[in-house]
Amino acid sequence: MAGSGNRKSVSNSSDFPLAGVTRDGWSTDDRATATCYCGTVQLSFPTQGPGLGGRFVCHCHDCRKITASMFASNFTINDEYLVHERGRDKLSTFSQCNSIPNNRTMTNYFCSNCGTLMYRVGSGWPGYSILRIGTVDDVSLHETKLRPQVEQFVDCRVGWLQDAKGKDGAGKMEQAGRQFADFERSAVNPEPAGSKGSAGANSIL
Ligand SMILES: [Zn+2]
Numbered sequence: 145m146a147g148s149g150n151r152k153s154v155s156n157s158s159d160f161p162l163a164g165v166t167r168d169g170w171s172t173d174d175r176a177t178a179t180c181y182c183g184t185v186q187l188s189f190p191t192q193g194p195g196l197g198g199r200f201v202c203h204c205h206d207c208r209k210i211t212a213s214m215f216a217s218n219f220t221i222n223d224e225y226l227v228h229e230r231g232r233d234k235l236s237t238f239s240q241c242n243s244i245p246n247n248r249t250m251t252n253y254f255c256s257n258c259g260t261l262m263y264r265v266g267s268g269w270p271g272y273s274i275l276r277i278g279t280v281d282d283v284s285l286h287e288t289k290l291r292p293q294v295e296q297f298v299d300c301r302v303g304w305l306q307d308a309k310g311k312d313g314a315g316k317m318e319q320a321g322r323q324f325a326d327f328e329r330s331a332v333n334p335e336p337a338g339s340k341g342s343a344g345a346n347s348i349l
């Protein structure tokens with residue numbers, strides 16, 4: 145499933161820093177890997193084209209809890225383009241609906257060996273998986289093709305993160321605010337979210 149040409153890996157690029165024990169991640173012009181901390185689970189996904197959906201940061205309290213951090217950085221992939229390179233049978237799942245609107249569920253898929261959350265699947269979005277930018281092995285993609293387009297649940301953002309934001313793009317990232325419509329659109333539309341305050345859909349997942 146690897147794309148053609150310009151294959152990058154630890155052997156020929158500095159964009160694969162030592163992180164966990166994984167040393168076999170790769171990227172091409174149109175695909176890349178995402179690997180868990182221990183290396184048991186590895187995915188590959190498109191970095192452009194019809195398989196790549198929205199990229200977004202989420203500050204909601206679920207995302208704090210599930211990441212054990214202050215926000216989540218995500219991107220959505222059409223499942224038809226998602227490949228489990230290895231370790232699919234080592235993924236464990238946990239689902240809940242307590243904090244998801246309309247009694248929908250979010251199912252978390254994480255490495256049963258090291259606990260890295262690899263992706264989430266929402267019952268309201270059949271056919272899409274929400275991957276994590278931080279698991280992508282080629283770190284240059286974090287700043288380029290996977291750079292978040294929008295920021296969700298801005299009113300939940302921890303106060304001290306204001307000062308941690310970069311000069312560029314901060315305003316653009318805020319445009320989605322807490323608009324569920326933007327969240328939904330970002331899941332399926334590879335283009336940046338539109339203007340702020342668009343239609344107030346009440347369904348998120
Ligand atoms: Zn692992």
Ligand SMILES: [Zn+2]
Nearest residue numbers: 202203204207
């Ligand atoms: Zn969230």
